[in-house]
Amino acid sequence: MKKIMNEQLIYEILSVVEEIPEGKVATYGQIASLIGRDKNARLVGKVLxxxxxxxxxxxHRVVNYAGRLVPGWQEQRFLLLEEGVSFKDANHVDMKKNKWEC
Known part of the structure; x- marks a missing residue:
């Protein structure tokens, strides 16, 4: 049976996002796994x-599995830089140094 997106699911996702420490990033898939929905990384993106x-x-602390920033969201890079997050290039966070190990 297919689960639908509801307020409870939205707040589950947002409560995990709220726990990401300053200077760290998490992936959409990582958040999906933490709420018990391993295959729903896109759903996490939709909610965010x-x-x-x-x-x-x-x-702004959530990126894709490769560390890529959200296309078209210029402010994300600036916000992450302010928190001390390091980058491999202009559009990719250095995941080895900055991934949230929860």
């Missing part, structure tokens, strides 16, 4: 794209 409707969360 609408997070502003639920409050202030450090969504």
């Amino acid at each position: 794209s609408q997070a502003e409707f639920y409050g202030r969360y450090p969504c």
Whole structure:
């Protein structure tokens, strides 16, 4: 049976995002695994794209599995740099140094 996106699921995702420490990043897949939905990384991305409707969360600390930033979100890089996150190139976080080990 297919699970639907509801308020409880949204807040589960956002509560994990809220736990990511300053200066660290997590992946969409990592967050999906932490809430028990291993194959729903895209769902995490969908929720994060609408997070502003639920409050202030450090969504800038979430990147894809390779450390790639969100395309078109220029502020993400700036916010991560302010927190001391290092980059491999202009669009990729150095995951070896900055991945949140939870």
